[in-house]
Amino acid sequence: MTDDAVPDHRASAPVPDLRASDADRERVAEVLRDGLAEGRLDMVEFEERLEAAYKARTYGELAPLTRDLPTAVAPAGPTPVSFTKAPAQSGSWASRIVGGEGSSAGGVAILSGFERKGRWTVPRRFNGFAFMGGGEIDLREANFADHEVVINCVAVMGGVQVIVPPGVEVVVRGVGIMGGFEHPRDDGPPEPGAPRVVIGGFAFWGGVGVSRKVTRAEQQRLKEQRRQERLERREARQELYRARREERQEERERRRHGE
Structure with a gap:
């Protein structure tokens, strides 16, 4: 030997x-x-x-x-x-990138609120707008129309919270004026086959928060x-x-x- x-x-x-x-x-x-x-x-x-x-x-x-x-x-x-572990309740990433169109193209909150959570399909581009209101975009149990999706958020004297599941690559490109875009903590490299989420937009006297969380289950x-x-x-x-x-x-x- x-x-x-x-x-x-x-x-x-x-x-x-x-x-x-x-x-x-x-x-x-x-x-x-x-x-x-x-x-x-x-x-x-x-x-x-x-x-x-x-x-x-x-x-x-x-x-x-x-x-x-x-x-x-x-x-x-x-x-x-590790927060980079793929969500067990949703199967492999391949099964969650379904193609086609998203089930919701955007959300608007004017002196009110909107939310997208649970089982839904994130389109290639999702637009969120909050004026003196708030929005929540929860991707933890969502499917994705493509390997890369763009979430564009505009928050004016309001806020939008984006929740991403573990293992997803996140890129934040938003601009804040008297406001800000929060970057999620880096929990290691993305999971193989996981989608890429690009978060952009504009925040004025408001903010866009991005966080990683496991599912409620x-x-x-x-x-x-x-x-x-x-x-x-x-x-x-x-x-x-x-x-x-x-x-x-x-x-x-x-x-x-x-x-």
């Missing part, structure tokens, strides 16, 4: 300085609980290591806690959490995931409390019988 064919296991190992997630800490806690149940750790060692696991901030702090246990595994590598999924993780941590703390109480009870019984 040549040197090139030798697998490099170090490549898959977590970098010690990377931040650990709640799921990583829970995996280590599970190994420690198994070690306690099998008699490999006494209660004092278990409590010390469990406390250190929940306080750990990096993979380097987690790794030593299970290194001497036969069931020990290195904490899993970090799961990428994804927000709910992440919220539920965090709730479940909190419940698991609470159960782990309760289990530790019960174990400590039983240990103290057993110690009192031994003392009472003169052991």
Whole structure:
């Protein structure tokens, strides 16, 4: 076997300085609980290591806690959490670039408001106008008439908010006079096949905001995931409390019988 064919296991190992997630800490806690149940750790060692696991901030702090246990595994590598991930609920980008005409060519708000959101098709050019009013253009669940679409916004003493989904390339070319065009934060390169959204126009005593957000369904999924993780941590703390109480009870019984 040549040197090139030798697998490099170090490549898959977590970098010690990377931040650990709640799921990583829970995996280590599970190994420690198994070690306690099998008699490999006494209660004092278990409590010390469990406390250190929940306080750990990096993979380097987690790794030593299970290194001497036969069931020990290195904490899993970090799961990428990125705003550049394609929206799972809408399928691939190819399925969202549908061609044809858009389902709405523009929106007007004069002392009022307009919004385009949900399932709709963004045309090759969309015009939004707000005068002492506001508009919302939400592209998170939208389809696109072409690989590149232009959203032209004019805001006079009003505002327009454009919400783009993760993974979409955004170019802002608007001009503001006593107003402004907000640029979304850069969350890495666009997803392969994702559309390009060019936002231009004019803002006078008003503004055009551009932001990246996941869909409401994804927000709910992440919220539920965090709730479940909190419940698991609470159960782990309760289990530790019960174990400590039983240990103290057993110690009192031994003392009472003169052991």
